[in-house]
Amino acid sequence: MSQARLAPGVMPGRLTPQEIAANFVDVAPPLTDHEARVAADRCYFCHDAPCIAACPTGIDIPLFIRQIATGTPDAAAMTIFHANIFGGMCARVCPTETLCEGACVRMEAEGDPVEIGALQRYATDGLMAQGDHPFRRAAPTGRRIAVVGAGPAGLSCAHRLAAKGHDVVIYEARPKPGGLNEYGIASYKAVDGFAQAEVDWLLGIGGIELRHDHRLGRDITLDALRAEYDAVFLGMGLGGVNALRTEGEDRGNVLDAVSFIRDLRQASDLTTLPVGRDVVVIGGGMTAVDAAVQARLLGAENVTIVYRRDRSQMGASLHEQDHATSSGVRIVCNAAPVGLHGNGSVAEVEFAYTATDPDGGLHLTGDRFRLRADQVFRAIGQRLDGVPEALALDGGKIGVAGPGRTSIPGVWAGGDCAAGGDDLTVTAVAQGRDAAEDIHLRLSNDRK
Amino acid sequence: MANLLSTFIGIKSPNPFWLASAPPTDKEYNVRRAFQAGWGGVVWKTLGSEGPPVVNVNGPRYGVIHGPDRRVLGINNIELITDRPLEVNLREIKSVKRDYPDRAMVISLMVPCDEDSWRDILARIEDTGADGVELNFGCPHGMSERGMGSAVGQVPEYIEMVTRWVKQYSRMPCIVKLTPNIADIRKPAEAAMRGGADAVSLINTINSITSVDLDLFAPQPTIDGKGAHGGYCGPAVKPIALNMVAEIARNPATRGLPISGIGGVTTWRDAAEFMALGAGTVQVCTAAMTYGFKVVQEMITGLHDYLDSHDMEMSDLIGRAVPNVTDWNQLNLNYVTKARIDPDLCIKCGRCYAACEDTSHQAIAMKPGRVFEVIEEECVACNLCVDVCPVENCIDMRELAVGETDLRTGIRRGLYANWTTHPNNPMAAKAAE
Numbered sequence: 087m088s089q090a091r092l093a094p095g096v097m098p099g100r101l102t103p104q105e106i107a108a109n110f111v112d113v114a115p116p117l118t119d120h121e122a123r124v125a126a127d128r129c130y131f132c133h134d135a136p137c138i139a140a141c142p143t144g145i146d147i148p149l150f151i152r153q154i155a156t157g158t159p160d161a162a163a164m165t166i167f168h169a170n171i172f173g174g175m176c177a178r179v180c181p182t183e184t185l186c187e188g189a190c191v192r193m194e195a196e197g198d199p200v201e202i203g204a205l206q207r208y209a210t211d212g213l214m215a216q217g218d219h220p221f222r223r224a225a226p227t228g229r230r231i232a233v234v235g236a237g238p239a240g241l242s243c244a245h246r247l248a249a250k251g252h253d254v255v256i257y258e259a260r261p262k263p264g265g266l267n268e269y270g271i272a273s274y275k276a277v278d279g280f281a282q283a284e285v286d287w288l289l290g291i292g293g294i295e296l297r298h299d300h301r302l303g304r305d306i307t308l309d310a311l312r313a314e315y316d317a318v319f320l321g322m323g324l325g326g327v328n329a330l331r332t333e334g335e336d337r338g339n340v341l342d343a344v345s346f347i348r349d350l351r352q353a354s355d356l357t358t359l360p361v362g363r364d365v366v367v368i369g370g371g372m373t374a375v376d377a378a379v380q381a382r383l384l385g386a387e388n389v390t391i392v393y394r395r396d397r398s399q400m401g402a403s404l405h406e407q408d409h410a411t412s413s414g415v416r417i418v419c420n421a422a423p424v425g426l427h428g429n430g431s432v433a434e435v436e437f438a439y440t441a442t443d444p445d446g447g448l449h450l451t452g453d454r455f456r457l458r459a460d461q462v463f464r465a466i467g468q469r470l471d472g473v474p475e476a477l478a479l480d481g482g483k484i485g486v487a488g489p490g491r492t493s494i495p496g497v498w499a500g501g502d503c504a505a506g507g508d509d510l511t512v513t514a515v516a517q518g519r520d521a522a523e524d525i526h527l528r529l530s531n532d533r534k
Numbered sequence: 535m536a537n538l539l540s541t542f543i544g545i546k547s548p549n550p551f552w553l554a555s556a557p558p559t560d561k562e563y564n565v566r567r568a569f570q571a572g573w574g575g576v577v578w579k580t581l582g583s584e585g586p587p588v589v590n591v592n593g594p595r596y597g598v599i600h601g602p603d604r605r606v607l608g609i610n611n612i613e614l615i616t617d618r619p620l621e622v623n624l625r626e627i628k629s630v631k632r633d634y635p636d637r638a639m640v641i642s643l644m645v646p647c648d649e650d651s652w653r654d655i656l657a658r659i660e661d662t663g664a665d666g667v668e669l670n671f672g673c674p675h676g677m678s679e680r681g682m683g684s685a686v687g688q689v690p691e692y693i694e695m696v697t698r699w700v701k702q703y704s705r706m707p708c709i710v711k712l713t714p715n716i717a718d719i720r721k722p723a724e725a726a727m728r729g730g731a732d733a734v735s736l737i738n739t740i741n742s743i744t745s746v747d748l749d750l751f752a753p754q755p756t757i758d759g760k761g762a763h764g765g766y767c768g769p770a771v772k773p774i775a776l777n778m779v780a781e782i783a784r785n786p787a788t789r790g791l792p793i794s795g796i797g798g799v800t801t802w803r804d805a806a807e808f809m810a811l812g813a814g815t816v817q818v819c820t821a822a823m824t825y826g827f828k829v830v831q832e833m834i835t836g837l838h839d840y841l842d843s844h845d846m847e848m849s850d851l852i853g854r855a856v857p858n859v860t861d862w863n864q865l866n867l868n869y870v871t872k873a874r875i876d877p878d879l880c881i882k883c884g885r886c887y888a889a890c891e892d893t894s895h896q897a898i899a900m901k902p903g904r905v906f907e908v909i910e911e912e913c914v915a916c917n918l919c920v921d922v923c924p925v926e927n928c929i930d931m932r933e934l935a936v937g938e939t940d941l942r943t944g945i946r947r948g949l950y951a952n953w954t955t956h957p958n959n960p961m962a963a964k965a966a967e
Contacts, residue, residue, distance in 0.1 A: 127603065
């Protein structure tokens with residue numbers, strides 16, 4: 087074992103470039119043609135299929151699988167894209183085990199669902215690899231819509247609006263489009279620059295202008311957008327990160343998991359990315375798992391996820407939890423941080439075990455333990471940041487009624503910034519799409 | 535323990551599983567491997583007349599129908615009879631038979647439709663030690679264009695004539711192999727019997743085009759852009775073969791005529807089904823071509839286990855289902871069943887519902903929570919739901935007791951009565967006057 091691997095502190099290069107490269111390969115390699123045919127044949131083509139109902143975008147899954155089975159994967163891809171223009175990314179990042187595959191009747195039959203996610207990737211990869219954008223725009227309407235945020239919700243909304251002949255301008259705070267697809271998911275789920283390639287392909291429909299480095303509230307205002315455009319869609323996600331509110335949180339090497347994931351995704355050379363030997367991740371969602379697993383893959387020796395409730399209540403799916411543990415991550419449940427200790431930089435995190443009150447609340451018990459930690463990642467959720475005051479909120483997010491209508495006429499919202507979603511790519515895509523349909527309907531009626 | 539030793543028209547074999555006359559039995563090397571693997575007998579690939587042998591195409595000989603995971607469901611072929619010299623085949627047959635005296639060695643023959651040709655070939659095979667001959671009146675491609683194979687098999691008079699010659703010029707047991715490419719399989723079987731055949735074997739392959747290449751616009755297998763129909767075999771043809779075997783077995787004119795069953799036999803169960811319909815032996819080709827000769831070992835153990843578990847000998851099995859093959863007008867119209875779905879086994883796929891609702895009698899209700907229930911008032915007992923259900927035994931057909939009311943018709947189930955006496959049958963009404 088190399089000395090670098092065991093060196094204390096936060097440092098880059100714990101593993102060799104070869105080890106790093108091997109660790110960050112595609113976590114679920116694509117199906118071959120034959121594998122896809124065999125997997126597709128397992129679909130029963132159910133009546134009123136439960137998998138469709140379980141898909142937030144309502145993809146006609148039995149139809150696209152039958153199209154694969156009959157040797158027309160491009161037609162399958164179109165079935166998918168008509169419902170979900172991010173079918174490629176969703177095939178990679180959807181928690182299928184709790185959505186379509188969890189609903190597959192094969193689960194009831196033999197506990198082994200049709201590989202819907204892998205089949206969706208097979209179909210969408212094949213069509214996207216051909217380069218041409220498959221949708222054509224309707225005749226120009228002369229209407230202009232502003233979209234705030236070039237994440238899954240905003241791009242989904244923009245694509246559907248562009249398809250209907252409207253012109254769209256997307257204002258994006260960051261230098262690249264894609265939102266969490268680009269900045270917020272584990273690297274091994276979308277290898278080879280897939281997130282950017284997908285956005286490029288999506289924009290191929292035309293009629294969508296992307297303006298970077300425009301943050302709502304800093305560079306643009308909602309009032310100005312409302313004045314300039316026929317409609318506004320807000321899909322800027324959650325800009326803030328929840329704090330631990332624990333003593334010592336301000337010590338060195340206590341970071342936001344989303345920042346770590348973002349830096350990792352944007353790094354051109356992963357061997358330059360510093361990581362601790364003993365890493366503690368606090369939280370229980372997908373972000374916690376993505377940060378923890380990638381810390382392991384970068385060479386951290388001990389990585390522990392600590393979650394304050396039962397394992398069954400973790401936001402990360404069972405599949406994700408298993409992925410974490412099989413990657414060597416330890417998951418500790420029912421414990422909450424009470425102090426971060428160290429001299430300047432963090433050296434230990436002190437936890438107290440929790441107990442559940444009859445009303446579902448938590449309280450700390452007297453049982454405490456400490457974990458060695460030279461790097462700590464916060465992954466206890468994100469919050470809305472910099473939202474215009476005029477918008478009514480619901481549970482800390484933008485309140486919406488029906489297909490994304492906010493409290494302000496002419497302003498729609500969707501994705502993580504809007505209330506009612508599951509903080510999933512696929513729900514953001516559905517909300518963006520549905521808001522676009524509603525915007526289109528509204529603008530069409532206005533004209534009459 | 536059941537004994538699989540078979541005696542078929544005097545030909546003994548350690549089991550009833552023979553390899554059919556086909557590519558697997560074209561030469562000594564293959565047949566020795568087959569016998570080593572345990573096959574009870576072979577019908578050697580069809581020999582032709584002395585002289586320059588036939589030639590085969592040098593492109594693909596086989597077309598295929600695949601099921602899931604490229605499972606071979608059916609193969610068609612455009613291969614002809616043996617393309618090796620007659621003397622070589624005869625020498626090899628003699629050599630193999632000498633080393634495997636306990637195995638059945640039957641020689642398939644196809645020569646021009648004249649008496650001299652048949653007399654000559656029968657003389658040539660006399661001292662091979664073979665146990666019998668099989669007359670190839672079935673091959674549907676290539677040879678039939680030359681007036682042989684199925685061109686003979688489609689004319690009962692020719693069958694009778696040639697069979698008579700064979701019985702006249704040979705003391706060997708004679709099996710006549712029938713083509714299914716004919717309207718009524720009973721006619722050629724009757725002709726063979728009249729000609730003195732000791733047995734019939736069936737079916738030979740079915741005229742077929744397995745698929746069309748949608749880029750070349752040519753049938754497959756494609757030879758330089760063209761295709762000719764081939765002969766279809768394998769699991770896909772088994773239902774057709776079973777019916778034809780049964781037709782001969784229950785035909786009063788041919789009742790008792792020994793049958794060697796051929797057509798998609800892949801497992802012991804397929805073999806047992808042919809035997810239940812009257813086959814004394816079965817012949818196999820496609821299963822061996824797909825999986826190799828070893829498949830016979832499963833057939834042997836499977837048939838053993840089946841016979842033992844039913845306390846039967848082979849003789850108890852052969853023909854046992856024939857009395858239950860009847861005409862439609864003999865079926866009991868007072869036999870009433872209703873589909874019944876086991877909710878514990880149901881996986882809620884809804885295929886039964888889609889099938890019944892869209893294409894049958896709207897006799898399945900889809901209730902909240904994807905609960906599927908049979909509506910007995912509508913169920914005609916067609917069995918489609920059972921057939922399309924992916925879960926074995928999830929749906930079964932419950933038989934109504936005599937006297938129980940059929941909720942669809944409101945009529946209480948009666949005793950046996952068939953169409954011949956049914957009031958809706960004008961013929962029956964006339965007979966009653």
